[in-house]
Amino acid sequence: MNFLIVGPGAMGCLFAARLNKAGYNVTLLDYIPERARKISEQGIMVEGISGEYTVNVPVVTGAIPFQPDFVLICVKSNKTGEASHTIKSMLGPEPVVVTLQNGVGNLEILEELFGSERVLGGVTAEGATLLGWGKTKHAGQGDTIMGPKGDPGSPAEKIISAFNKAGFKTRSEDNVDDLIWGKLIINVGINALTAITGLKNGRLPELDSTRMIMEEAVSEAVAVAKAKGIQLPFPDPLERVMKVCRDTAGNIASMLQDVLYEKVTEIDFINGAIVREGKVFGIPTPVNNTLTSLVQAIRDTYQERE
Secondary structure, three states: OEEEEEOOOHHHHHHHHHHHHOOOEEEEEOOOHHHHHHHHHHOEEEEEOOOOEEEOOOEEOOOOOOOOOEEEEOOOHHHHHHHHHHHHOOOOOOOEEEEOOOOOOHHHHHHHHHOHHHEEEEEEOOEEEEEEOOEEEEEEOOOEEEEOOOOOOOHHHHHHHHHHHOOOOEEEOOOHHHHHHHHHHHHHHHHHHHHHHOOOHHHHHHOHHHHHHHHHHHHHHHHHHHHOOOOOOOOOHHHHHHHHHHHOOOOOOHHHHHHHOOOOOOHHHOHHHHHHHHHHHOOOOHHHHHHHHHHHHHHHOHHHOO
């Protein structure tokens, strides 16, 4: 089975390394030649809860040297459109495109470009921290869920089997939108707050100030989800967010990583998405609007910061 993984970030490197170790043919696609060359030469280095190891995975820029069975999109949400247009001209009609990205909107972008019959969506609770080019820390383990379900032998079942063989606990479900919104609620409560405060996940529910903001941001997001008819995959959204904080207490959230490395964040696809959807349904979202604006201000002033 052949995998093309688009984006050599923390999650892209983690999935590439684990799938390679499981015996699958894996290639990474990058857009920075210097980085691609370095990772190809040194390999992908993984440390953390799944052990310490290095695997050799080819990294290419430009043309893809083979036709993959599956394409796993591991770029930031703001790059999904650009990346998917880049690879579309290189792919034949057969490869299945998979997104486990944060935020909402990625699935719709991919379905519009490739057709819904060729796209699988889902979420993963695996955690990874980028330590440098081709270096990733496997910081947390959790379920990976994707869908829609398929018959035995379908693309969905094939990739689920491959992920499980690679050590990712994976299953399929049909309610993909509900799953994505469930992950969105968690990100709404955590990511922007870490990016603004510089705190690791575990501190957010421990401080009265950050916990209060978390509660209000999550409450707004839940109201929007209900208006959209989303059935969240957990009964108590706020308790789930705080549990994730506790379970990943030492993690540096992805949005905080982006701020620390002075990169574009996914704020527009997380808290910003709640603001946009809230306007559609006439639901006020002042806390999410404030969080979005603050992260945007940080992003827009990287070069001016003390």
